[in-house]
Amino acid sequence: MKQISLILIFIFFYSSCIPLRIAPTIKDDKIMVAKKFKRKLPNQYAFIFEDPKNANEFYNYINTKFKLNHNEVEWNVPITIDGEELYLTFYETEIPTKTINLVPIIIDAGLESKGYNTVYEEDHFSRVGNWYLVLTVNDSNIKDCLKPNHKAREKVLKYLRNLRVEYLNTNNYVDVLFKN
Numbered sequence: 001m002k003q004i005s006l007i008l009i010f011i012f013f014y015s016s017c018i019p020l021r022i023a024p025t026i027k028d029d030k031i032m033v034a035k036k037f038k039r040k041l042p043n044q045y046a047f048i049f050e051d052p053k054n055a056n057e058f059y060n061y062i063n064t065k066f067k068l069n070h071n072e073v074e075w076n077v078p079i080t081i082d083g084e085e086l087y088l089t090f091y092e093t094e095i096p097t098k099t100i101n102l103v104p105i106i107i108d109a110g111l112e113s114k115g116y117n118t119v120y121e122e123d124h125f126s127r128v129g130n131w132y133l134v135l136t137v138n139d140s141n142i143k144d145c146l147k148p149n150h151k152a153r154e155k156v157l158k159y160l161r162n163l164r165v166e167y168l169n170t171n172n173y174v175d176v177l178f179k180n
Contacts, residue, residue: 023095023130026050029164031146034134038093045146047135047160058133061167081159086145091134135160
């Protein structure tokens with residue numbers, strides 16, 4: 001009987017967190033409509049990848065790489081791919097993983113039923129943020145370059161993949177100037 005009780009207690013504590021929302025895991029990158037990834041983003045195709053670095057690191061990287069002097073760094077940054085001028089826009093966005101924690105709720109309910117104040121009220125829900133970079137590219141006619149039927153799509157994807165690798169592998173963004 002003791003073994004069954006221990007197993008039940010172990011299962012209860014092991015499964016005591018119920019996920020409400022799970023942030024997606026993106027291994028390398030993902031190309032999809034940005035609005036389907038997060039509602040507040042534009043309704044166009046985007047190059048999306050997880051950002052393990054601190055906030056505003058990609059901003060600093062783009063600002064340094066393209067020598068923008070903090071002028072319109074996030075929107076319509078001119079990039080050149082095979083002699084064609086295109087415009088890069090990026091969004092730094094968070095999608096949190098939210099869970100309900102049952103153990104603190106049960107403990108607080110027990111305390112409250114006995115007339116005591118709750119202790120774990122802040123721990124009823126937990127939230128862990130995952131940050132993503134969402135990049136969109138348009139041509140001079142404001143056409144979405146990441147649409148499956150756009151003529152420059154493969155070149156743009158290759159450029160964005162190289163940009164992602166360079167960003168993730170660079171610690172000092174002044175080094176990027178020497179690579180240009």
